[in-house]
Amino acid sequence: MDYILVKKDNLVFKIQFADILYIGTNPKRPRVLRFVTDGDVYEAYGKLKDFELRLGLTFKCCHRKYLVNLRRVKAIDMETRQVLFDNSKINSIECSRRNFIGVLNEWKSL
Template sequence: MKIAVCDDDKVAREHIVSLVKEQIKDAEIMTFATGEEMLKAQNNFDISFLDVEMREISGMDVANHIRQKEQGNTKSIIIFVTGYEKYMNQAFDVSAFHYLLKPIDEEKFRNVFGRALNELYAAEERTKRYILVRNSGTQQKVYIKDIYYIESANKKVIIHTRTGILDSYGKMDEWEQMTGSGFYRCHRCYLVNMEQIVSYNADTIKVVNGDKLILAQKKYNDFIRQYMKYAKDGGIVNV
């Protein structure tokens, strides 16, 4: 596991490193005194602890750069550790995992870092999950993370994935059970992978590939509840 600590205050950097080492002994930890140093390292970190106000390149700029570099739905964890509350709203724009204020509350840090580790482990497990799809007379392995959504049309089930479209059969209720809690039945004809959602409104859900799915009016409130629960439980959120 690779962890970055970027802060122009040496004492703060050392404090964060010591707290990290309390919970995970074998992590590869790199420290940086400026945002520029961290970007020059060109490393892909699993978790980044970022101060916000630093010389030249701010922690928010570093976070934006990290997000722009990331491919598909693979998202590292960003935790801001700063003395300023005023940047909290901007942290949501880069899908920050948490926003910790200085001076660091050590108990809160341990709790947040522990949850971040749990999310990483859960994300790793999600990448291994797959279903078997009968397509053109053969069984094909399809990884859950690669499915955008599943559609029922003309007595067929159409699986829209990152690698293409597959035709299969079965009832949507059965597909709902197979895919599990990371999917939501937003309409009788659509089952969406919540990991792939990029935006939504009262009647439409848009997924990563640009397709727009119908969100049944009567399901809107339930969708919001389920999506918030999914996010709280550590699901990948792109909205």
Template sequence: MLSVAVIEDDPVQLELLASMVEDCLTDEGACVERCAGPDALVECLVRGFSPELLVADVVLGEPALAAEKGEGEPQTAIDLVKRVRALGADPEVVYVTGYEGYHTRAYETEHACFLLKPVEHSEMEFALGCALERLRRRAPRPLVVRARASERLVRPDEIVYLESNRRVVRIHLADEVVEAYGKLGDYEKRLDGAFVRCHKSFLVNVAFVSGHRTGELVLSTGDVVPVSQSRRRATQDALLEFLQSS
């Protein structure tokens, strides 16, 4: 199910936008959270809701009222998106605003579309379509695995580690092991930098590494995988690079 957050500080506009988003995403089975401002979105993140898509009003507050109170510029969704990404989330973003002057500032962050109010249903449908296409392009391509007499698709981010024994490669997922014929080196070429060849017989998804000690990696599943001396430095470098990019 697609997780979506709609951020708008005006209650009437919030309901209008959220209802339009729900209608446009009927076929996606989306879960749409209504957030009446930045704090409401942060609360959602704290309780574990991680939106894949944000539809956000750019200006969260009235510019004239903010100036009257001496508060300068009102808070913007552009700043909010920066905060959200700093917290580790990386949603696609559709900006909505009644102030055309923010069009340039929106490019301070990656976003799928920028809509001006009043938003037409067809415009929202187009913008969400762009955001969904960007999400699909970001999704890891599944591997085609030839297991026994059949073929199946396995998503790389579901793989904990792979081990080889002669011509058999055992692909360890969280809840099952898939056996296929082939060479571990061939799988290494097909998988991206999230995997490290820590041993001639083992290829590990670094996202599942919870710790390491001399000669082995400890995985979040409880498995322990050996690290050969010749591959120790490369394994440590791969772990460090993953931590810095996450």
């Protein structure tokens, strides 16, 4: 299964993993994850750790709040540890010091 069912308003969507730029936690709602794609943001219940194990090598934890799709990363700023995506409309996210080297090495090896 290479998709996830997510909710937006009263609709349920099937989102392909390849279309997801990153998965982040929702600070206002515990246990709700935000799936950021090129066109929209969707929500579903879950834990980042579960998705990290399920999605394998393509998604890497760059911060305790984010799982980033390494195939959609365009560049990584070495000074500020910002992860930039192939869609310029999506804001960059910060990588933690702890996870930075691992994310950088995994991204280089893809």
